[in-house]
Each structure stands twice: as C-alpha cells, then as structure tokens.
Amino acid sequence: MITEVPKTIIVTGGASGIGYAFCEHLAELGHRIVIADLRGADESAGKLRSAGHKAIGVTADVVSETDVAAMADAAQQEFGGIDGLVNNAGLFTTLALKPFDQITNQEWMRVMEVNTLGPFNCAKAVLPALRRSGRGRLVNIASTVPIKGAPNMAHYVASKGAVIAFTRSLARELAKDKITVNAIAPGFTLSDGVLQSDLQNRIGDNARTTGRCIQRDQVPADLVSALAYLVGDGASFVTGQTLAVDGGGVFL
Numbered sequence: 001m002i003t004e005v006p007k008t009i010i011v012t013g014g015a016s017g018i019g020y021a022f023c024e025h026l027a028e029l030g031h032r033i034v035i036a037d038l039r040g041a042d043e044s045a046g047k048l049r050s051a052g053h054k055a056i057g058v059t060a061d062v063v064s065e066t067d068v069a070a071m072a073d074a075a076q077q078e079f080g081g082i083d084g085l086v087n088n089a090g091l092f093t094t095l096a097l098k099p100f101d102q103i104t105n106q107e108w109m110r111v112m113e114v115n116t117l118g119p120f121n122c123a124k125a126v127l128p129a130l131r132r133s134g135r136g137r138l139v140n141i142a143s144t145v146p147i148k149g150a151p152n153m154a155h156y157v158a159s160k161g162a163v164i165a166f167t168r169s170l171a172r173e174l175a176k177d178k179i180t181v182n183a184i185a186p187g188f189t190l191s192d193g194v195l196q197s198d199l200q201n202r203i204g205d206n207a208r209t210t211g212r213c214i215q216r217d218q219v220p221a222d223l224v225s226a227l228a229y230l231v232g233d234g235a236s237f238v239t240g241q242t243l244a245v246d247g248g249g250v251f252l
Contacts, residue, residue: 004233007137008032008079010071012062012122013089015040017191018141021220022086022227027053029228034075034082036060036068037089054079062089062118068125075129082129084137084231087119087163092156093193100154108155115159119166127174136179137231140167142242144185147250160185164242171240180239182230187246189218213248222247 009026013019015037023033027048033055035041035048041057048055058074060067075082091114095107119140130136145153146161164183171181188194188208209215226245229235244252 004029005135006030006032007083007133007135007231008034008075008081009084009086009137009231010034010036010075010082010122010126011086011088012036012060012118014086015044015057017193018186018189018220018223019086019088020044021224022088023048023055025224025228026231027051027055031084031231032079034058034071034078036062036071062087062122063113065121065125068121071122072125072129075126081133082126083133083135084139085122085126085130086227086231087122087138087140089118090115090141090159093191093196095153095156097152099152103155111155111159112162115156116162116166119163123170130174130179131177134178135233135236136174136177137235138170138174138179138181139227139230140164140181140183142167142183142185144187144244144246144250147185147244147252167242168240175239180230180235182235182239183242184223184226184230185242185244185246185250185252186223187212187218187244187249189220189223191220211249212246216247218245218247 009031011023014023014035027033035045035057045055045057056078058071060071091111140163142163143160145157167183244250
C-alpha cells in the first residue's frame with residue numbers, strides 16, 4: 001500500500017470551473033495548492049484556506065514569461081518547493097464555432113498562444129523546482145476533440161492535439177529527472193464557463209451525451225480523481241499517457 005505524501009501543486013486556470021474543482025479535490029487530499037489565474041486567484045485560494053487547507057493565489061497570465069516566473073517564485077517562497085504542475089488554463093468557451101476558413105489568423109494565433117505557449121512557458125518556469133523535488137508531476141489538460149476530429153473549431157482542435165504531442169515529448173525528456181508527464185483528455189464538460197456561455201446548447205447532443213457509452217452530461221467532478229491519481233505517488237511508473245475521461249466517447 002502506498003502512503004500518499006502531500007505535494008505542492010500549481011494549477012493554472014484554477015480560480016473557477018474545472019480548475020477550481022481540481023484545486024478543491026487536491027486540497028482535500030492534503031496537497032498544498034497554488035492557484036494561478038488571470039482573475040479571482042486570491043479569492044479562490046481564500047475559500048480553500050477558510051476550509052482549513054493550505055493554498056495561495058497568484059495572478060498570472062500563462063502567456064507571460066514574467067508572470068509564470070513570479071508564479072513559480074511565489075510557490076517556492078510560500079511552500080519551499082514545487083512538486084506538481086497542472087496546465088489547465090486555456091481558451092475554449094469564449095470561442096465562436098465556425099468553419100476553419102472563417103477563422104482569422106489572429107484568432108488562430110491567440111488560441112495557439114494560450115493553449116500551447118502557455119503550457120510550454122509554465123513547464124519551463126517550474127522545471128528546476130520539479131527536478132529538485134525528485135517526484136515531479138506534470139499534467140496537461142488536453143481534450144478528446146483531436147481524437148474525434150471535431151468540426152468548426154479547428155484552432156482549438158489543433159491546439160489540444162499539440163498538447164498531447166507536447167506531453168509525449170516531455171515524458172521522454174524528463175523521465176531521467178524523475179518527472180512524469182501525462183495528460184487528461186476530458187470530454188465536453190458542463191463547466192462554469194460552458195454554462196455561462198450557453199455552449200452546451202450550441203455544441204450539439206452528440207458531443208454532449210449520445211456519442212458516449214455513459215449517456216449523461218459530464219461535470220467537473222468526473223475529472224478530479226483522474227488528476228489525483230496522476231499527481232499521486234501511485235502513478236510514479238506512468239508517463240507519456242493521455243487518459244480520456246469522457247464517459248466512453250473515445251477509446252485510446
């Protein structure tokens with residue numbers, strides 16, 4: 001039986017939605033949490049502290065090297081190190097669904113900037129601390145859309161395909177440093193952002209429920225145990241994997 005040792009884990013985009021569900025669950029398991037987000041990080045960390053957990057909030061734009069360096073510094077100053085990074089921040093719910101030839105270059109590059117440069121920046125910023133940890137965990141939040149080839153969101157699909165490829169490459173590079181690198185690929189999830197943008201009613205029933213073995217809507221709580229496993233000590237021999245958590249919509 002493996003006894004879980006608490007870790008210091010940064011979650012980007014952790015102030016709301018799926019990100020906050022991740023933070024709350026990991027905190028309940030005894031981990032020390034650093035919430036990094038553009039808005040609301042301090043308030044969300046305060047909620048965790050009010051519940052008796054160890055957490056801090058850091059305002060950070062994952063596209064900014066300066067911001068993510070400050071994020072890594074804050075985590076180390078508060079908790080003495082970094083054991084894990086969850087690259088959760090990304091653009092999705094604010095995107096307009098449209099044929100690929102109607103996506104502008106500016107839209108394409110903005111999605112790539114946040115969804116691919118962001119994880120790259122954050123991974124670089126925390127790498128020295130993960131190496132010192134000797135039990136580093138890096139988890140990228142991808143999506144099942146690159147496997148499905150979903151239409152009318154080519155920029156998002158391409159960005160999440162890149163995240164899966166990035167995960168595999170880093171797994172090979174960082175194994176020597178005792179750092180595992182994996183990805184979680186959620187299906188369409190009823191997050192706060194989805195509900196606020198009414199995306200669930202624009203995406204279609206096949207993406208939501210009928211294309212799944214388990215035919216119900218996915219919620220953030222469906223994802224948290226997968227993350228807890230991948231950052232945990234029991235997953236020390238698991239790396240380079242993409243775990244689809246989508247009710248059986250895709251099989252990898």
